[in-house]
Amino acid sequence: MDKAKRNAVIAGNWKMNKTPAEAAALINEMKPLVEGADCKVVLCVPFVDIDAAVKAAEGSNIEIGAENVHFKANGAYTGEISAEMLTACGVKYVVIGHSERRQYFGETDQTVNLRTLAALNAGLTAIVCVGETLEQRELGYTETLLKFQTKMALTNVTAEQLKNVIIAYEPVWAIGTGVTATAEQADEGNGFVRQALAEVYGKEVAETVTVQYGGSMNAKNADELLSKINVDGGLIGGASLKAEDFSIIVKAASK
Numbered sequence: 264m265d266k267a268k269r270n271a272v273i274a275g276n277w278k279m280n281k282t283p284a285e286a287a288a289l290i291n292e293m294k295p296l297v298e299g300a301d302c303k304v305v306l307c308v309p310f311v312d313i314d315a316a317v318k319a320a321e322g323s324n325i326e327i328g329a330e331n332v333h334f335k336a337n338g339a340y341t342g343e344i345s346a347e348m349l350t351a352c353g354v355k356y357v358v359i360g361h362s363e364r365r366q367y368f369g370e371t372d373q374t375v376n377l378r379t380l381a382a383l384n385a386g387l388t389a390i391v392c393v394g395e396t397l398e399q400r401e402l403g404y405t406e407t408l409l410k411f412q413t414k415m416a417l418t419n420v421t422a423e424q425l426k427n428v429i430i431a432y433e434p435v436w437a438i439g440t441g442v443t444a445t446a447e448q449a450d451e452g453n454g455f456v457r458q459a460l461a462e463v464y465g466k467e468v469a470e471t472v473t474v475q476y477g478g479s480m481n482a483k484n485a486d487e488l489l490s491k492i493n494v495d496g497g498l499i500g501g502a503s504l505k506a507e508d509f510s511i512i513v514k515a516a517s518k
Contacts, residue, residue, distance in 0.1 A: 264516070268470045271302035271489075271516045272429055272496040274390060276330065276354030276358055276477075277504025280481045281308070283315035289506060290319035296510035300324060302496060306503065307358050307390070308346055317353035318330035328356030328390070331364060333472065334377035357382050358498070360392045360416060362435045372415035379416055379428070388427045390498060391416045392477065397436035409452060410459035415429040422464050431498040432454050437478030439500060446484075450491035458494055476516050482511040491513050 264271050281289065297304050308316045310468035316327045324435055333343035349357060359382060360375035382389040384420065393412040395405050415428060420428065432452040437444050444452065453474040458467035476488055477498030488494050496516055502508040 264489055265470075265492055266301075268336075269473050269495055272305060272473050272475060273300075273302055273497040273499065273509075273513050273516050274305035274307055274328065274429075274431075274475065275373065275479050275499050275509060276307045276355065277309060277312070277503060278330070278363070278500065279309060280504055281312055282311050286312040287315045287319040290316060290323075290325060292506040293509060294320070294323045294325065295330055296358045296506055297513045298324060298421070301379045302513060303401065304513055305356050305390075307356060313349075313352045313354060313463045322400040323346050324487035325353050325506070327353060327357070328358065328388075329354045330361070332356050332357045332359065332378050332382050332387070334381045336376065336381075346381045346387055350387060352387050354387065356388045356390055356429075357430075357514055358390045358392065358413075362392065362433055366435075371414060375412075375416045378427070380419060383424045383427055386427075388429065390475070392430055392433050392498070394433040394435050394438075394478070399436070400436065405452065406455045410462070413459040416461060417463065418458075422468055425460075425464060425468065425472060429453070429475060429496075430460075431477045432456055433477035441479060443481075443484055443488075444480040446487045446494075448489050449478070450493045452476070453491070453495075463503075466486045480512065482508040485512040485515040486518075489518075 344467045360377045364370040395408045473495040475496045480497040
């Protein structure tokens with residue numbers, strides 16, 4: 264991390280977990296554990312939990328995000344949620360292009376870009392996910408793919424809008440598998456993302472963008488991962504569902 268240049272952000276991605284009552288209980292358990300953190304603390308929750316989460320987090324340093332957003336403002340898109348709907352609910356962040364959305368729900372680099380633009384135009388901060396599969400890594404395409412995905416996601420995003428973008432490097436082979444990239448691999452992947460940003464926006468702007476690591480970061484490995492210069496925080500899956508574990512990661516990012 265380099266806090267002199269950019270924010271450290273620890274964001275939980277709850278995925279399809281927790282009822283509204285359970286969400287409120289977990290946030291109430293977390294609040295005293297993350298109070299006073301020297302990093303931004305975000306919880307991205309299922310849509311049905313947003314109202315309960317916003318109310319539970321009120322007055323604390325925890326901010327609430329969503330897990331997806333549609334790229335249209337309204338219309339015949341059954342089951343989808345617009346950026347305006349999210350902001351009206353009190354959401355400040357939204358995860359876009361997570362590998363599970365790409366794998367199971369047909370997300371493409373083009374729709375990631377459209378969702379990112381919709382989120383930014385509505386005043387949301389977009390947490391944009393990029394990452395390679397194990398096969399792509401073994402073929403030596405990690406750098407090429409991360410740069411391509413980053414540039415595609417940010418097509419038509421201005422340098423001013425980029426201030427509200429966080430990139431999360433999530434190697435697909437390390438999500439929900441228990442396998443974690445080494446600290447060196449995480450730093451390298453995040454570095455490729457930052458190089459892509461520099462190629463589009465210039466090095467000075469690229470140095471201001473928060474680039475998270477999100478492949479199975481947990482309470483045991485957070486210190487080592489967050490010690491790397493290009494790792495500006497984490498997008499946390501399973502560990503964000505446990506108050507104590509999540510707080511340990513937040514404390515690691517607060518050093």
